[in-house]
Amino acid sequence: MRKLALTDDILLKIEKPARYIGNEINSVMKDKGSVDIRFAMCFPDVYEIGMSHLGIQILYDMFNRRDDVWCERVYSPWLDLDKIMREQKIPLFALESQDPVKDFDFLGITIQYEMCYTNILQVLDLSGIPLKASERCEQDPIVIGGGPCTYNPEPLADFFDLFYIGEGETVYGELLDAYKENKANGGSRKDYLEKAAQIEGIYVPSFYDVTYKEDGTIESFVPNNPHAKATIRKQIVMDVTNSYYPKAPVVPFIKVTQDRVVLEIQRGCIRGCRFCQAGMLYRPTRERDVEMLKDYAYQMLKNTGHEEISLSSLSSSDYSSLKELVTFLIEEFKGKGINISLPSLRIDAFSLDVMEKVQDIRKSSLTFAPEAGSQRMRNVINKGLTEEDILNGAGQAFEGGWNKVKLYFMLGLPTETEEDMKAIAELADKVARRYYEIPKDQRNGKCQITTSTSFFIPKPFTPFQWAKMFTNTEYVARAAVVKHAFNDQLNRKSLRYHWHDAEVTVLEGVFARGDRRTGAVLLEAYRLGCLYDSWSDYFDYDKWLTAFENTGIDMAFYNLRERSMDEKFPWDFIDIGVTKDFLKKEWERAMRGEVTPNCRQQCSGCGAARWKGGVCVESKN
Amino acid sequence: MKARIKFRKYGVMKFIGHLDVMRYFQKAMRRADIPIAFTGGYSPHMIMSFAQPLGVGITSEGEYLDIELTEKISSEDAISQMNRVMTEGIDVVSFVEIPDEKKASGMTITAAASYRVYPLESAKTSDIRLPLPGNWTEEIEEFLAQEHITVWKKTKRSEKEVDIKPMIYDMHPDADSIYLFLATGSEQNLKPDLVMDTFLNYTGAEETALHYHRVDVYARNEAGTFVPLSDMGKIIL
Numbered sequence: 001m002r003k004l005a006l007t008d009d010i011l012l013k014i015e016k017p018a019r020y021i022g023n024e025i026n027s028v029m030k031d032k033g034s035v036d037i038r039f040a041m042c043f044p045d046v047y048e049i050g051m052s053h054l055g056i057q058i059l060y061d062m063f064n065r066r067d068d069v070w071c072e073r074v075y076s077p078w079l080d081l082d083k084i085m086r087e088q089k090i091p092l093f094a095l096e097s098q099d100p101v102k103d104f105d106f107l108g109i110t111i112q113y114e115m116c117y118t119n120i121l122q123v124l125d126l127s128g129i130p131l132k133a134s135e136r137c138e139q140d141p142i143v144i145g146g147g148p149c150t151y152n153p154e155p156l157a158d159f160f161d162l163f164y165i166g167e168g169e170t171v172y173g174e175l176l177d178a179y180k181e182n183k184a185n186g187g188s189r190k191d192y193l194e195k196a197a198q199i200e201g202i203y204v205p206s207f208y209d210v211t212y213k214e215d216g217t218i219e220s221f222v223p224n225n226p227h228a229k230a231t232i233r234k235q236i237v238m239d240v241t242n243s244y245y246p247k248a249p250v251v252p253f254i255k256v257t258q259d260r261v262v263l264e265i266q267r268g269c270i271r272g273c274r275f276c277q278a279g280m281l282y283r284p285t286r287e288r289d290v291e292m293l294k295d296y297a298y299q300m301l302k303n304t305g306h307e308e309i310s311l312s313s314l315s316s317s318d319y320s321s322l323k324e325l326v327t328f329l330i331e332e333f334k335g336k337g338i339n340i341s342l343p344s345l346r347i348d349a350f351s352l353d354v355m356e357k358v359q360d361i362r363k364s365s366l367t368f369a370p371e372a373g374s375q376r377m378r379n380v381i382n383k384g385l386t387e388e389d390i391l392n393g394a395g396q397a398f399e400g401g402w403n404k405v406k407l408y409f410m411l412g413l414p415t416e417t418e419e420d421m422k423a424i425a426e427l428a429d430k431v432a433r434r435y436y437e438i439p440k441d442q443r444n445g446k447c448q449i450t451t452s453t454s455f456f457i458p459k460p461f462t463p464f465q466w467a468k469m470f471t472n473t474e475y476v477a478r479a480a481v482v483k484h485a486f487n488d489q490l491n492r493k494s495l496r497y498h499w500h501d502a503e504v505t506v507l508e509g510v511f512a513r514g515d516r517r518t519g520a521v522l523l524e525a526y527r528l529g530c531l532y533d534s535w536s537d538y539f540d541y542d543k544w545l546t547a548f549e550n551t552g553i554d555m556a557f558y559n560l561r562e563r564s565m566d567e568k569f570p571w572d573f574i575d576i577g578v579t580k581d582f583l584k585k586e587w588e589r590a591m592r593g594e595v596t597p598n599c600r601q602q603c604s605g606c607g608a609a610r611w612k613g614g615v616c617v618e619s620k621n
Numbered sequence: 622m623k624a625r626i627k628f629r630k631y632g633v634m635k636f637i638g639h640l641d642v643m644r645y646f647q648k649a650m651r652r653a654d655i656p657i658a659f660t661g662g663y664s665p666h667m668i669m670s671f672a673q674p675l676g677v678g679i680t681s682e683g684e685y686l687d688i689e690l691t692e693k694i695s696s697e698d699a700i701s702q703m704n705r706v707m708t709e710g711i712d713v714v715s716f717v718e719i720p721d722e723k724k725a726s727g728m729t730i731t732a733a734a735s736y737r738v739y740p741l742e743s744a745k746t747s748d749i750r751l752p753l754p755g756n757w758t759e760e761i762e763e764f765l766a767q768e769h770i771t772v773w774k775k776t777k778r779s780e781k782e783v784d785i786k787p788m789i790y791d792m793h794p795d796a797d798s799i800y801l802f803l804a805t806g807s808e809q810n811l812k813p814d815l816v817m818d819t820f821l822n823y824t825g826a827e828e829t830a831l832h833y834h835r836v837d838v839y840a841r842n843e844a845g846t847f848v849p850l851s852d853m854g855k856i857i858l
Contacts, residue, residue: 002633002709007745012678017636025648025708251648253641305648305706337665360663 005093005100006081014080018253019047022073022095025251026303028060029096030070036180038104039063040094040141042074043112044119045534050075051250052258054312055110055147059168061246069176072096073250074107076119077126079532085126092126101127105179107141111149111156114511115504115534120159121526131523133161133206138189142179150203151234151281152460154570155514155522157205161193165574166201166235167267169244174199194227201235204228208573210516216557218515218568234281234576238613240267241289245296248303260308260341261300263293265325269314270599270615272606273371274382274590275410277459278314280578283606284614285599290321294328301338308339317346318600326354334358347393352400365404365450366397372413373423379593380415382463382586387427391434398435403447405431410456411478411499414467414590421478424451425485425497432491450496453482455505459512460571461578463586469509469559475502503541504533510558515570518558520551579607622690624699625727627715627851629682630675634710639674645711646686652706655699658689672727672850673734673805673838676812680747683735683837685727685850687719696857717854725853730840731806733790733847736813737798739832747832750797758794760824765792772819785811785819792816798834805838 004011004021011017032038041060043050050056056073063071072094077085085092091100101107107129109120121131124143130136133143145156146164153163164172175196182192197204207228211219223230237243245264252259268285269278297309309329313319329340340358345351347366355364370385372378378385394405409424428451435447455475458467470478479499486497510518525547532538548555563569565584572580582605589596596604599615609616630642637645647667650657659665672685694702699716707713719725742749764770770786788811791802803811813833821827839847 004633008678008747009744011636012744017677018638018641021633021636023633023708023710025652025706253637253645255641255644302652305651307647307651337659337667339664363663 003098005090005098010081010084014084015078016047016254019075019078020081020095022098024253025305026248027073027096027250028064028071030064032070032097032099034067035070036068036183037070037106037176038097038099039069039071039106039108039176040074040101040104041071042101042107042109042123044076044109044116044123046078046532047075047252048254048256051252051256053110053112054258054262054264055168057246057249057262058244059108059172060250061248062169062172062244063176065244066173066176068180070096072104074101074123076122076532079538082122082126082531091128092123101141102129102139104141107143109143109145109160110147111145111153112147113534114149114508115539117156117511117522118526118530118533120156121522122531124159125526132158134158136161136189140189142189142192144175148277148281151277151574151576152513152571153203153205154516155511155518157516158519158523160205161189162196163203163205164201164235165203165232167237168235169237170235171199171201175202194225197225197227197229200233203232203574205516210570218570221568221570221573231573231575234574236282236577236611237267238286238611240286241292247296247299249300251304251306258310259306260310260339261297261304261306262310262312263297263300264288264312265293265316265319265322266313268614270318271315271384272382272586272596272598272604274380274463274586275371275413275456275459276314277462280461280583280606281576282314283576283578283599283608284611284616285318286614287319287321290325293325294332297329298332301333307337308341309333310341310343313344315346316342316344317348317351323350330354330357347397349396352396356400364402365406365448366394366402367406367408368393369408370427371408371410372420373409373425373427374420376593377413377416377420377423379595380590381410381413382590382596384595384598387430390427391430394431395434395437398438398443398447401444403435403444405447405449407431407449407451409451409453411453411482412456412470412475414456414464416478418481421481422485424453424482425489425495428486428495428497429489429491432489432494435494436491447494448496449491449494450498451486452498452500453479454500455502457505457509457512460569461574461576461583463583463590465513465569465583466563466565466567466587468562469506471560472502472506475505501536501539503544504536504539506555506559507533507541507544510555513570514558518553521547521553524551577606577608577610582606622693623687623719623721623725624690624694624857625685625687625715625717625719625850625854626699626703626713628684628686629712629714630684630710631680631682632710634708635678635680638677639671642675642711643669643671649703649706650688653699653702655688655702656690656692656694658691670726670728672731675835676814676833679813679833679835681835682714683835683849683851685838687727693857699857715851716857717851718857719854727838727840727850729807730853731838731850732804732808732841733839734803734805735791735836735839736801736803737795737834737836738801738813738817739798739834741830741832744830750832752797753794753799754826757799757824761792761794761799761820764820764823765789770819772815774815785816789816792820 144162145160150163178195207225209224213219266287268282458464528543658668668689696716703713740751769784774783788804837849
């Protein structure tokens with residue numbers, strides 16, 4: 001029987017011991033004596049969040065297909081256990097073997113959002129691995145980062161030995177082979193990092209020096225090691241059908257956020273919304289073959305026993321065989337008590353028809369993400385959705401029996417005026433008016449229109465990467481403008497309005513576009529006790545302010561400055577395919593309120609066509 | 622057609638709570654292709670009920686759930702199909718047909734449960750057991766010789782004084798454990814830790830770490846004697 005890292009008395013004292021015992025269905029056990037490489041794959045947040053992440057499930061499956069590798073999972077211990085582990089000096093362990101992470105060859109950390117950065121330090125700290133890469137010795141695991149935040153890895157540069165820039169399916173094999181080879185040759189840690197630096201897509205932060213101008217912006221970013229490349233090219237899988245995808249993902253015992261089979265139908269998005277980082281990073285859009293998806297749906301449901309299947313992509317309605325796939329899922333599984341969930345669908349006749357079949361209309365609500373209230377603002381952000389689309393979609397839904405609608409918007413977008421802010425409330429009211437146009441005897445009581453706004457954060461590799469942000473006070477003031485506008489609306493009793501926290505927003509802003517120097521703030525914030533910052537109950541803004549003060553880092557430099565068009569950005573050494581020239585052109589078009597057609601309407605020459613695949617070659621086949 | 626599944630729960634699975642064990646079995650039914658029936662409506666759920674929840678930390682060799690089947694499946698096939706998709710720490714040991722009536726459900730008929738309680742070297746692990754303290758044989762006799770064994774029992778609304786003695790059907794030392802046979806179910810329910818806490822308190826050995834293991838769950842048959850729930854059904858051929 002497996003021996004656990006934690007004793008019974010601890011497990012019976014803490015919340016949800018199932019987070020720490022492993023043993024889940026489809027988790028992989030191997031004999032540690034018969035593998036060459038032990039890889040600890042970490043999502044630096046609590047188990048329920050980490051277990052819901054598709055990327056780790058893909059890599060876990062891919063690594064464990066190799067006989068010479070045993071990949072295990074690690075998550076952030078929750079605060080109750082964190083305290084006990086520090087008091088009793090219990091080292092952080094991987095779930096499968098329950099062995100200390102420090103004994104592994106690699107610690108891979110997926111970095112999905114900025115507010116998990118202190119949890120990364122927690123994972124390193126509890127593992128007993130020096131926080132700074134420069135202080136690690138030969139025995140320490142190689143700490144490698146991946147995921148969307150690594151497209152600007154600089155705030156984390158001090159804490160990682162390597163970053164993997166791009167999709168994990170491509171060069172991990174090479175990276176692991178190089179490790180084995182180096183180990184067999186008796187090579188050092190540095191020898192390995194030099195070998196890794198020569199692999200496409202691998203960034204070794206310690207092999208680069210950064211100098212700054214007097215105004216604080218970057219002067220130069222150059223390799224200090226002959227093996228390091230000047231530019232790191234993003235990794236991408238061109239054939240997403242014949243690639244890795246888990247047929248038997250791990251099934252948690254406790255209810256996790258994503259407690260279902262997740263079928264990733266495509267990567268990338270054709271839309272080109274100017275605020276959206278994923279829309280640029282994952283270009284070109286690549287679809288999976290519908291027959292493969294049908295087969296996987298069947299096998300994954302069979303192997304997990306999940307009672308729900310969900311499609312995953314940035315914009316499911318753009319998947320060209322959507323109708324065929326959804327019809328198949330309904331016909332094949334609906335009668336077997338399997339729920340089918342279809343997020344990110346455009347509201348039209350087809351999707352309403354599908355939703356009617358798979359959801360309880362009385363309980364479900366429809367979601368629209370207009371992102372901006374006025375048409376002018378929507379043109380600036382290149383969100384193709386028009387007011388007419390929204391009102392027509394909502395109208396059809398209301399006539400079909402729905403009476404709940406959710407609307408998502410952003411505040412603080414570039415060029416936003418007070419009119420644009422007020423337009424959010426006005427649009428919500430128009431949706432409600434559309435509902436009350438239906439004769440009273442044919443409608444289903446009152447309608448409920450719930451509007452949420454978040455504050456826009458400029459992200460690297462988007463046309464808005466040059467945009468300035470605002471202060472907390474300004475954000476709150478903008479939310480107040482919207483709130484007041486809601487009070488002025490005719491149907492205010494049917495309208496609800498929520499806005500997101502501004503304090504988290506400004507921190508995310510700093511780390512999204514931060515440079516190497518911001519790493520000091522992270523370290524200081526962690527030392528001051530910041531942890532689980534993405535959990536509003538535990539987020540402590542005052543501690544963060546102290547961390548900025550103690551390190552002499554100025555938040556305003558990162559957030560409130562309008563960046564000049566020729567500024568050298570911390571992430572400029574990464575080549576995502578989409579060119580900086582294209583992003584500049586898009587920024588300029590945004591300023592003029594010009595819409596850019598989507599990839600299927602017309603190629604705008606973003607640069608992603610150099611991979612000669614996906615949507616870039618679709619029409620030419 | 623209704624069936625009763627008996628399973629064991631041991632090892633690290635003792636840390637999985639009752640609700641999660643239910644979720645585990647719902648998924649296991651699908652993986653094992655058990656022809657289980659669903660309720661109707663937009664969110665159909667499996668027709669499945671557990672006889673008696675088991676507390677976290679307790680192991681068991683006699684757990685029960687009843688399910689409704691849409692078609693016949695032999696006991697042998699059902700057991701092997703399920704055990705193929707189980708994780709270490711849960712094994713199906715029997716699968717029998719039970720009468721269709723509601724009053725035959727495990728939840729309704731449960732009347733008693735038996736346990737073994739092991740003294741441990743420490744609360745850190747249930748693997749290292751200690752022999753029963755030498756004086757416990759007498760202590761148990763004296764404990765049970767009391768006219769009443771009153772305890773404060775917490776209910777949903779208040780705390781009240783209850784005499785648990787009539788609910789202790791049996792309590793005696795047996796090799797390295799104490800054997801308990803307790804009233805269990807919707808009418809009268811006595812948990813083993815309440816008995817042991819009261820006993821330890823009586824002997825003044827409050828600090829003793831214990832491991833609880835459920836042996837079986839019982840119903841009363843027509844003759845009024847206790848029989849394991851699995852004996853209330855018949856093997857499906």
